[in-house]
Amino acid sequence: AQSVTQPDIHITVSEGASLELRCNYSYGATPYLFWYVQSPGQGLQLLLKYFSGDTLVQGIKGFEAEFKRSQSSFNLRKPSVHWSDAAEYFCARPNFGNEKLTFGTGTRLTIIP
Amino acid sequence: NAGVTQTPKFQVLKTGQSMTLQCAQDMNHNSMYWYRQDPGMGLRLIYYSASEGTTDKGEVPNGYNVSRLNKREFSLRLESAAPSQTSVYFCASDRGISYEQYFGPGTRLTVT
Numbered sequence: 001a002q003s004v005t006q007p008d009i010h011i012t013v014s015e016g017a018s019l020e021l022r023c024n025y026s027y028g029a030t031p032y033l034f035w036y037v038q039s040p041g042q043g044l045q046l047l048l049k050y051f052s053g054d055t056l057v058q059g060i061k062g063f064e065a066e067f068k069r070s071q072s073s074f075n076l077r078k079p080s081v082h083w084s085d086a087a088e089y090f091c092a093r094p095n096f097g098n099e100k101l102t103f104g105t106g107t108r109l110t111i112i113p
Numbered sequence: 114n115a116g117v118t119q120t121p122k123f124q125v126l127k128t129g130q131s132m133t134l135q136c137a138q139d140m141n142h143n144s145m146y147w148y149r150q151d152p153g154m155g156l157r158l159i160y161y162s163a164s165e166g167t168t169d170k171g172e173v174p175n176g177y178n179v180s181r182l183n184k185r186e187f188s189l190r191l192e193s194a195a196p197s198q199t200s201v202y203f204c205a206s207d208r209g210i211s212y213e214q215y216f217g218p219g220t221r222l223t224v225t
C-alpha cells in the first residue's frame with residue numbers, strides 16, 4: 001500500500017541551527033506529498049505541499065522541502081530554527097485506494113537554547 | 114471565521130458509556146474527516162464524509178458511528194466506550210479536491 005515513512009521519532013536541535021526532517025514515500029511515480037505541523041495542544045496545520053513541477057517547494061514559517069524521485073524522499077528543511085518551531089511534524093500523501101490522506105507517524109522536534 | 118471547532122475539549126468516560134463528539138466548520142468545505150491520534154501511530158482516519166449526505170469508513174471505523182448533519186456539521190459517536198478508544202480525536206475539513214485539510218483543536222478522551 002502507498003505510505004510515507006518518517007524514520008526519526010524525535011530530533012533535538014539547537015536554536016539557530018539548521019534542520020532537516022526526513023520523509024520517504026513508497027509507490028507512485030509522482031505522488032502528491034505534504035508536510036503538516038502540530039504545535040503542542042493544537043490541531044495540524046499545512047506547512048507545504050508538492051503536486052508537480054519545481055521539486056523545491058516553499059512553505060509557511062520559513063520551511064522548504066525538496067522532492068527527490070531517485071531517493072523516494074520529501075525532506076523538510078529550515079536554515080535556522082526558532083524556539084517556536086518546537087512541534088510535531090507529519091509527512092502525508094493521499095492513499096489512492098480512497099484518495100484520503102495517509103499520515104506518517106510523526107517526528108517530534110525539540111529546540112534547545 | 115472560526116475555522117473548524119470541536120466540542121468538548123476534554124472528556125472522561127467509564128467503559129460502556131456513550132458520547133458524541135461534535136465538529137463544525139464555517140469554510141463551506143465539502144469534505145469532513147474524523148481522525149484519532151495515538152502515540153507513535155500518527156493520525157488514523159476513522160470516518161469521512163465526501164459531501165453532505167454521504168459517509169464512508171476509514172482505516173479504523175470499528176466502535177464508531179458518524180452523522181453528517183448538514184454541510185457544516187459532522188459528529189462522531191461512541192456507542193459503548195472502551196479503554197482502547199482513549200485517544201485524541203481530531204476533526205478536519207477540506208474542499209474535497211486539494212488535500213489541504215484544516216484541523217480542529219482536538220478532543221482528548223479518556224475511557225476508564
